Amino acid sequence: MYEWSDEHLMLRQAMRDFIAKEILPIKEDLEHGDTPPYDVLRKLYATFGMDEMARATFEKRIAHEKAVAAGEAVNDDKPSRHGGGDAGYTLIPIIELCRHCPGMVTAMGVSVGLTASAIQAKGTIAQKERWVPQLLTLEKVGAWAITEPNSGSDAFGSMLSTARRDGDEYLLNGNKTFITNGPYADTIVFICKLDEGNDPKDRKVLSFVLDRGMPGLEQSKPLRKMGMHSSPTGELFLTDVRVGRDRLVGETEEVSKGGRDGAKATFQQERSGVAAMSLGIIEQCLDLSIEYAKNRVQFGHPISEFQLIQQKLAMMEVARMNVQNLVFRTIELSKAGKTMTFAEASAMKLYSAQAATAVALEAVQLHGGNGYMAEYQVEQLARDAKVLQIYAGTDEIQTVAIARGLVG
């Protein structure tokens, strides 16, 4: 794939029309008010039949899994996660939304991506049917909680949240922070360690599915933060939350590699999403910068005539081309039924996130004082872009993963 297909372009145009009509008029409330993004995201899903398609794809996959369980089918040729096997249909909405509200994509991605995938990947068929369809259609808002006040990059090593057996049930305790959708989530995947009185570093990692309103579960108000304002981020406090085995993902404590690989698969998917997000931010920053440079006159000339400004634009274009190629590669790989290695996904995430931040900051610079003012969109995009280097694994953690792939 070297360019978008006609269908991709049609989809992109339809997305742009929708965004202009439904999102831009309320953008101020989404970015600077208390309006959570879920209603307009649901409208997006309904308008384009994304909900219906997600449900149909889910049903096909579940039917397949049931057939495999009954010995009537084999596990290869699993139906694709993406509509029609084309990841472009998943990535184009991400790109277009990120031109305006990357926060909305964060909220959406955590719900339909991370949370649903965590249950989809390791849950039992009954658990998938119970929670996944509503998450995939955005009927329910999902959150995926691993980070804690004292446990971030070292997610498993420093994790303090616990599950303790209590008869046939478990008691869950712990605090989670920086949790996307935390304040509004209906369905929460809570990751913790099984406390059998053993050394914390030997404990198994288990995931539980929680519902909003369960006794002992408290969801904080949104935290104030630098950017991504259209994505509510919060804390979770669990005090003796009592759950049955039906909420233990997979319904077994015998999780492979001590439960760490489930979370790792989730990291990987998250990383490809970041490339598409970066592309949206970069494209928008470049478009706005070209427009501004052609119209802003200083020293009697449009600033686009100054070589130092041209260099900024040229470097933005280089970043755009590179990140677009990474997105194309993601689409091609998924079409071929392949996935990136963990190291490759990390490299893509690292590069894209750095490129988006660099481009957005250069766009601010190119806009001069206006670029620092909230009236100009580059100010928002620069604040939003920065987090791409922090969440879903920091730059440093990606670098470690890439190096591990190279030198073991």
Place this chain on the structure above:
Amino acid sequence: MNVVVCVKQIPDPADPGALDPESKTLKRDGKLILDESDSYGVEMALQLAGDSGEVTLVSMAPNGEVSGLRTALAMGAAKAVLVSDDALKGSDALTTAKVLAKAIERAGSYDLILAATESSDGYTGTVPEQIAEVLGLPSVTFAKAVTIDGTTVKVDRQTEAGYDEVTCPLPALVSVTAGVVEPRYPSFKGIMAAKSKPVDQVTVADLGLDAANVGWAGAGQEIIEVAQAEARQAGEVIEDDGEAFNRVVGFLSDLKII
């Protein structure tokens, strides 16, 4: 209820291109898109056809252009007839109507034909009525609402004062005004399906027309000159001496606005 919709594919107004100094017409070598004016006709047709009927698109455009058609197919139309032929270069509105009439006959059985009152680029606003005349059908213009009642169509026809209620027997041709319905977005499923929906691409000869009677050769019009619109005259400045409102009132009543 089967509906045929005439859809014009036009240069993207966001990227309008240029005039060809030689032919004095719009260059149409780039990609063409569905004329927004026709998206209302498509939406109305989809609503009228419902689940039992079928919507067929008819279009005449250069270079086998299908982008605009694919958009309407993605919205839900079932199939399309596209007339594309170098011989059509320079076709005037009447020729266009004759060609589209033939294409409509080729499209199969229909109860109703919809078009826009005028296209966004050429906007002569004459093609639909000429199609009706060629096909010997009744035509109703400026529709803001269309309902089907058995074998007749009821149209609320926009007028300066309000609207007329017009009833006419089917089959008929109705031209709809912009903005009267909310065109749907193509769904993801629709976009995926559009690629495999049939587009019957035909030439002038396929329609049984003679190339000598279409295009520049058959046009009853000639473009003599394309000139800059005259610069606007400077306005009249009135110093307000406390009585200026009388001048404003006089001015507005001269224009018969008040």
